[in-house]
Amino acid sequence: MINPTAIATICIFIAVQVTAQDSQRINGNYQDHSFEQVIADLESRYSLRFYYDSALYDSLKISANASDMPVQEALEAIFGNTYLYTHWIPPNTVILSRMEIRQQLPARFFERSGRRLEEYDVAVFDYAVQNGQSQSDPVAIENRLLEIGPRTRQMAPGNAVLSGYIKNAKTGEALIGAVVYIKEPWKGTATNALGYFSISLPRGRHELAVKSIGMRETNRQIMLYGDGTINIEVEEDIIPLKEVIVEAERDVNVSGHQMGMNKLDIRTMRQMPAALGEVDIMKIALTLPGVQTVGEGASGFNVRGGTADQNLIQINEAPIFNTAHLFGFFSVFNPDVIKSVELYKSGIPANFGGRISSVFDVAMRDGNRKKFVGSGGISPVTARLTAEGPIVADKGSYLIGLRSTYSDWLLRFAEDPNIKNSNAGFFDINVRIAQDIDEKNSVSLTSYYSRDRFRFNADTLYQYGNFANSLQWSRIFNNRLYGIFSLVQSHYAYNISSEANPSEAFDLEFGIDQITGKADFSYYTESGHRFEFGIGSNYYLLNPGILSPLGNNSLLNPDVMEREQGLETAIYAGDQIELGKRWSVYAGLRYSIYHYLGPKTMTQYAEGLPRLPDTATGSVDYSSGQIIKTYHGPEYRFSGRYAINPQSSLKFSYNRTRQYLHMLSNTAAISPTDIWKLSDPYLPAQVGDQVSLGLYRNYRQNTIETSVEVYYKKMRDMIDFKGGAELLLNPHIETEVVNTMGKAYGIEVLIKKPDGRLNGWISYTYARTFLRSTSAFSTEQVNEGNFYPANWDKPHDFTTVSNYRFSRRINFTANFTYSTGRPITYPVGRYLFNGSELLHYSERNQYRIPDYYRLDIALNLEGNHKIRKLAHSSWTLAVYNVTGRDNVYSIFFVSQEGGIQGYKLSVFATAIPTITYNFRF
């Protein structure tokens, strides 16, 4: 090997020796080889000697192909894509340098050439250093000046686009939502779902900083000469107990334009006390301001006054129609495979659509790209196991997560024979495969399967399950443009069967299928715009119910409801732009068009009369694929930030959203047997409009974040039902529907301390939601057409989440929640009829159940922090509802034995201690 210090001497030694070896021809094929490998290979096969400064090129990766080329040409081919200049001094000396070594002055040296820069290809500067190296000396790379783009002696004016991936140094997993920014002048961007970012910066020297939840902050000194790429690996924070995260990042609270968005990271969620020993991302979302639930054990949640079906809940783009296991006690998301959750309450970007209240975007994490890792956990009710590892080291990975309950076994401990003879269970499987094809293309497949079974008293069997897949291909077209192409399928079905009465034994099926194809693009301009645009289509196929007889003795008539089909297509474009230091604005427009498609027989009703089975005048048959009804309209998305000073900002947003798929439920809570329905000529699209305004301020060097947000929301064409409406297997659902409009308003106050020994947040929400039937007919009105509080209208909501770290291994968490009791309908009179006392109800939701409060605590004990040991483990001891308050879920009255008795139903009426053991190997 050549002594690198010799390079200085060699550089000035210029001699021309021509020998027979000038004519040697070079072959070489390199795929992502390190610089050293390439040099070693060339030196071993040809009589060439390379001179270079090894310290500068140690991390360079080379992908090139040279076949039977003369030396000069081959060197160009092999090193031409790097920032290196090659100088061949025949016969066998090659000098590699970062400077062009000229043996004579260029032809027009004294004429200025502004076009010189563009003649170079985009340089790739890859600092993806090996795991061991980066851990041994992360400081070195932070201090080294990295040159991006072809070096020029004179810095060209204007901006250049810097792009690249931000990855977790330990697992190789892409970091979503990591903030990449320069401080002076402040300019930043966040990584997308693939960990990719692209930012337009002024050419010159910068300190580039990267921040991400739970990761150590890192910096890079860059000299930006032109467009280029930098890939940065970020170390995990060794003490992940540090942050309890709500809003994305420290000063992002103030400086980002996004409002009404909460980001939850799975590691912070893990520290929070959970009922039944299982981290439940849906329950944790309920601690955020503006998110409420009808009650414990009820699945679904309400965001800023919206119904539960107005939330778009998706895992890697695939919508999940039923989010609860075991009738609402567990969420369907396995905490071990989740990376993060983003909840948009307002300021919903234009790329999301289809639901009017919120987006609950769950991202499954990638498997470890460096080594095989297994982990698992066991709690009183569930067991979890996860396996992950590389497919090709550093290029792709797989992750498989399994979760199952063994509560079937628990049921045997019950004394009630009805329960003893019952069985209940669920399991879910998550699979994710991610693979980089090359620097510019990567593909991933995310699959989710869940299944629930519940048989009560060996009689009625309930089964339901989700099956969702999303295949995504992301492609970087160039530094400024990248795209993600997704093909998504989601299926939800349930099945109820009973053989208790052989002559009426039945099997009932319901199903919904959605197939989505979409393409999303981001384009960064030199002037700092970030355009996002795309197109997507959802095809829906609903099976609204098939009832079939079960067994030979069943007399049941089969009943097959007509299938429903719909096609929803949307195009969107949005632009995010920084206007000077103070203004940051996002403006987006989404246009969605929806067709309700045949084949279908539509019942017609008399004009000017209430829609009842009696007022039906006939029916019209539509052929397959025929458009029965079209709804379309624009959806405006607008949000902005005005920075008052570096510590405070004012944000605002306006949103319009449209929804064509509705869940029909006339129960207070979501039940797994609720049905979904497409918009048809009688059920128009739901439209929501929301304006919100927020004041954000950080204190004490951004260690304390505060925000106040107010919002006003209007929802048109929501669906409510007449009393006693029968929704299942009803071919005339339109006769049971009460067209309703809603309005909601509120104020949300959040004070958060994300770091330190003691961290957590305090939130207070005052929110009201009212509904009003809009029909002109009294039979279709609730509360005589006046506004009435919605089921989930809970004006006051106060939550604190606090976390105290005693040491690196022990931390303690306490959550406290208070909320006003939900509205409930009480009877307004008793009467005697048919030999018993009965009740008359009239005005809906005029009373409230008692206020709700609950205190949960948890103690997390980590194993020792030795890096090398067989398995790492941790224990979580949690007590849910420490004070044992029997929070009332509902109050109801029953006529029994001829008289009236009032009852209250509580779901968790005592303290519930649980212990969970987690391990990793």
Add this chain to the structure above:
Amino acid sequence: MRMTIVKAGLYTLCLLTSTCIEPYDPPVSGYENLLVVQGFISDQVEPYTVQLSRTYPIDSGAVTPVTGAYVTVVDGEEREYLFAELGGGIYASDPAVFVGEVGQTYRLKVRTTKNEEIESLPVTLLLAPPIDSLYWRYEPRFTSTSSEPVPGIQVYLSTHDPTNQTRYYRWEWVETWEFTVPLYSSYEIVNGRIEGRQENISRCWRSQASAEILSGTSINLSEDRISQQPLRYVSTDNSRLGIQYSLEARQFALSEAAYNFWASLFKINQGLGTLFDPQPAPVLGNLVNTGNPGTPVLGYFDASTITTGRIFIRRQELPEGVRVDRGYRNCFADTVLLEDVFFQASQGFNLLGQVLDMSGFLYAYTMGSVPCSDCRLNGTNAKPDFWP
């Protein structure tokens, strides 16, 4: 750990059991004063009744009958039949004048003293098919207080209509059971003198009518057949199955509208208490306040023939070893000296038998408390006609 597991599991299932449901009386202040009408006619030659009352508040008051109203039933040929007031808000027809006919339509008309004009939609007198069978099965069950299943029986009904016309059904039942008190009273005090008791007051019968709403339909079935319709569950935690139990079922045919009314009434009043309860809402029938259509009228006016069936269940038919709790505790006979007999009798004790000394001289009576020795407190000692 094991304890935790078991406990957590049980809590999970809390909502599936009744353990998390407790009686609770919230303060309810709202009150709407509405007219309630219950009217029914059949083809039987008997007085048909219409009951009028008003709703009363949840936390106070009692049923208030509506008196002085003018009540008639008008048939399809506009013949009007008067229902005369019997008192207590009950109005009855005269069987000599009015007997319902199958297939005829009827409307109920009511005018109250407050000049409320109430009219029902026309109803057709429907034909109820005969009850095919009443039968029972032994099915132990939990009660709200028991930690172990309590033995009991479930009475079922089967019926069918070979013409497939009926489709919607409603049932009522009246149960009667025979019971005895543990102490037999052979003597009584008549006019200050102790005499042998003429009447048997240890064996009685008691009857109770259904309060639950029972309706069913075969509309989804290929035949108009109802099989295995549960009517009445009888537990052994009371005296019903102690000796002999009988249940008479009455079957009515319903129109679709009437079935929907009864089904809603059941859902709102007797089917609540799950996590997935429907929204409580007013349940209105076929009655309209013609003067003021915005004011709801509660209740229903209906017409159907009635078919009946009866089942007997004897104690011996229950599986061996099943005990029936007849409810008597602390029943014992005390010996009371002659001079104390009258005082004890005035304190609520009945004379059971004589106590003689060795020489056969009456010196005392055995006495027992009235609840332990007089079954008439809980029933009647007149044997019903249908009793075997």
